[in-house]
Amino acid sequence: MNPRSPRPLAATPAATAVLAMVLTEGPLSRVDLARRLGISSAAVTKAARPFLDDGYLHELDSERTAPGAGRPVSPLAITPDREFVVGMKATADEVIGVVCDLKARIRASAHRSLPDCDPATVVTTLAALVDELLDADPGMRAKTRLMGLAVSGDVDRAGGLVRLSPLLGWERVDLAGPVGAATGLAVVVENDVKALTVAEHWFGEGVGTDDFTLVTVGAGIGCGIVTGGRLLSGAYGVAGEVGHVCVDASGPVCHCGARGCVEAFAATEAILGRAREVTGRDDLTLSQAAELARSGSAPVRALFSEAGTAIGLGITAIVNLVGPERIVVSGEGLDSHDLFETEIRQAYATHAFGAAARCPLTIRPLPFEEWARGAAAVGIQTLFAPARR
Amino acid sequence: MNPRSPRPLAATPAATAVLAMVLTEGPLSRVDLARRLGISSAAVTKAARPFLDDGYLHELDSERTAPGAGRPVSPLAITPDREFVVGMKATADEVIGVVCDLKARIRASAHRSLPDCDPATVVTTLAALVDELLDADPGMRAKTRLMGLAVSGDVDRAGGLVRLSPLLGWERVDLAGPVGAATGLAVVVENDVKALTVAEHWFGEGVGTDDFTLVTVGAGIGCGIVTGGRLLSGAYGVAGEVGHVCVDASGPVCHCGARGCVEAFAATEAILGRAREVTGRDDLTLSQAAELARSGSAPVRALFSEAGTAIGLGITAIVNLVGPERIVVSGEGLDSHDLFETEIRQAYATHAFGAAARCPLTIRPLPFEEWARGAAAVGIQTLFAPARR
Known part of the structure; x- marks a missing residue:
């Protein structure tokens, strides 16, 4: 601990x-x-x-x-203002921070770019961002003693440790200790998708249900699955890997080495790589690819459709196997949700089995600070209910 | 109740x-x-x-x-002999019955064919089979007061009711009441795959774990998923439908109407239908198809391989999403497990994500009376621990 x-x-x-x-x-x-x-x-x-x-x-x-x-x-x-909780999300190139009240409403936000991903750099940047957020309001600082911190990868929440984060290039990095020392706050570290699931389960569409799923679409496709009020973490530390559900064994090769994973069709890099191949433009960006699709390029449009179908099939696997009461699909990838949503819903409608199709699907983009708010929600959760094992 | x-x-x-x-x-x-x-x-x-x-x-x-x-x-x-519990499984053409001791060991077994699936016929046959099983041993009869009854389909265990069983052609059939009246036993009715999962979780490979999955392969492909010690039943009554996880959206049409479900490749009727098509023999049986595959018919062998791959991909979806500690794959379809097992394991090894692949997979045929023993295990479960909600 x-x-x-x-x-x-x-x-x-x-x-x-x-x-x-x-x-x-x-x-x-x-x-x-x-x-x-x-x-x-x-x-x-x-x-x-x-x-x-x-x-x-x-x-x-x-x-x-x-x-x-x-x-x-x-x-x-x-009393939402009785205490405030800091939430931070560290990505490979920036740190996003918020201060939330006890109802997880964002009361302040800021972000800083990261010169590099070295853990020491990240700790220093996090501490500077905490000061920036709290110095503006001494009353708020006096009522803040806790930070939630979200990173992608395999996180040991109890140990305050990042076991492995390929995106950050980290292996066994103690985060809670150094960040706590640098900020004077108690720190709880959690995987970013799990943190977002906690926020949505406690303060969003998941309120009042014990069986809830949040799917995130972006650089990766992940999900948090809550059954019986408990967030699944997997007997071997793997759960919610909807990005690696296979939807076509003869499909494109995924970065994990297997063929036809949802991520092989729908992760940002996968869409971009396929779009560059189709257009022959090696410098194409994702937003340019999205513009091509919107302005009538059939082959590029088809890639987004395939991505939507793959996501829809992944979600359907969750519904058919686990049977949640509600599903929210979000993530920065859904900035282009106009290019995905129809196909996600179509695959879902076609493949959800019987009454499973009654599970409502909310599809929406993810505002910039939501990841950091998710981290704050994990902090609030540790105050209000210790995680069940 | x-x-x-x-x-x-x-x-x-x-x-x-x-x-x-x-x-x-x-x-x-x-x-x-x-x-x-x-x-x-x-x-x-x-x-x-x-x-x-x-x-x-x-x-x-x-x-x-x-x-x-x-x-x-x-x-x-x-004390296993302190009480005995009857277990029965009703299929479309026969009823299989066992008497188990409290450790779910089979102490007697028998079966009777069903002239038809009319609920009244089934109730009469069940009652006659109970008498046959218990009349042989008055001491055993004196210690038996409880029956577990397993049928395929959507079962309301608390109400003792079969909501829908396509295989039996039943809709909203009260079973616990009439069977209780005809046998003098207290009766608990459960879905057959769930019953088998209870048996394996309490008395088989699932002992000691809170996260366990049983997959059955046969006329359908089903599964029971236990997370946090609780058997998932789905917020809308649907869970564990691994047979309808889509593994190839352009695959063959499934009986549910969608394309490329696991069952469209691997259910008994699907294999048989495809084998008849490939061979042009409309009267081919499943065991003849298996013999053709074993004796070197490449196109028929390929069908069994595709079935094994589809089952393996369905199982991998469970492992990647839910993360059980152990998985058992069984069912009468695995009488031909020599034609499946390699492909199941290969798909699993290729597509299980990271540490999820550490989840051990036991693949084995299902002895004749196991379904009925599963029903008895549900009876024992109601004595020893009421189902958690």
Whole structure:
């Protein structure tokens, strides 16, 4: 365990459950909380007391509740400004940072480019960005003690360690320790796709469901799968690798070495490489390729269609195997979602089995700061509910 | 809830945990149980007491344990003959029945052909088969009060109801009620693949893991996926449909209407249909097709290879997305596993992503009575641990 790892606010299962439910679904009355959680109203009152005392919860005015409903109730609500949490995403060329309130609403954001990916450079840049974000508001700084940090790759959250990140060229890099020392914050490190899944599960379309999937489309195709309220991490550390589901064993070769993976059709580099081949233009950029597709180049348009179909088939594998209640598809790759969406939905409609097709699919681009907000959400999660194993 | 639904043996979470662990992993000492379950030895002793009193548990002689280990301990063990459970599998043309002890060992088995699939015929046949199995041993009959019943299709276990079974031509058939009335047994109905998964998870290779998958190959290709100790059932009632994962969008048309599903390559009827086409022999049987493949017919051999590859790609989708600790592949289709296994393993080795390939794959045929034993295992599960939601 990372020595600077933050302590959860609640000490008992009942207190954890009350706090998490008010955070994600509140405001709720004590009676509603008791009913929803299957515990007594007295237990709810007891669990909520310390959080009311130290300001994480407050009571809404009873006049705000519906009239004529008998004795007035004062629903419990989170006080979003009681504490702030920093969220950071480190990519190969920049660091993006946000400060969020306890409801994961972005209150400040900034970013800095990285001269190189050396861990020491990244740590220094992260610390400078924290100062930039917090110096502007001393009140905010005083209420900030925690940072969530998201990177792509294989992350050991409990150890605060990046096991392997091909994108950053890292192997076994301790991040929580040095970043904690440089910033004075407690630091929790998580894989970026998992972090985004936590944000969407706790504060987005996943609220209220125990079975939820988030798919990201961009440099890679990844996903976070929540079943029974638990984010799958895989018995051998691999799960959610929808980018390497094979949709055509005789398809193009993927960077992983296999043929016909979803990423071999739909990852940014794959689309770009195929578009350069088709056009004979070695300097083509992705946005130029997208423009060609939009302006009527049939062969380039076909590449985006194939990418959409591959993503749709990957998503369908999730739906047919796992059966989530809702799926969100997002990521910077969906900046060109006009070139993908029809094919994603068509593949889904054709291949989802029976009632699995009822699972709603939300497809939308990913705003710039969302990855960093995902990291902040992981920080909030460690305060409100320790990760279940 | 089915009114004849059996009551679990244990009333508290601690008692349920003790009983289930001794059943699936025992014999275990009270100290070991306490350590493994994270409760006190006193709590284990208290939880075990009633089951020792009424004979479900017994203490092993202390002399059987390792010498020189301080105070002798008397490990707790299940008494397998304390109760027997009937397991039945109904197919379109026969009913297969077993009687199992509490460790799911088959103690008697029999089967009867079905003149038709009418629910009334099936109920009568099931009742006659119960009598045949239990009349031979009055002692066994006196200790039998429970039946597990497995059918293919969409089953509402809590309601004791078959919602839809295309194979049997059933829609909304109440099975637990009439079968309970005809046999005098409490009846629990479950989907056949899920039942087999329970048997393998509790009494086979799945013991000791919370993340386990069983894949069945035969008339259909199905699977049961256990994550976090919970069998996935899908938010819309669909999960584990590995048979309808698409492995080639331009592949053959599946009976579900889509192209290139695993079942379009590898279900019994799909292999047979394609083999008849290739050979021009409309009366070809599956075993004749297998013989042709074995004796050197390249085009028929290729069909079995494609089937194996499709199954392997479907399994790889499970491994890459869900990350189980172990996978068992079984089913009557694997009577010809010599024609499949190499291709299954090859597709798996090629497409499993990174460390996911470490998940061991057991491939083996399914003995005749295993489906019925799976049903008995579901019965035993209802005694020892009510299904988690």
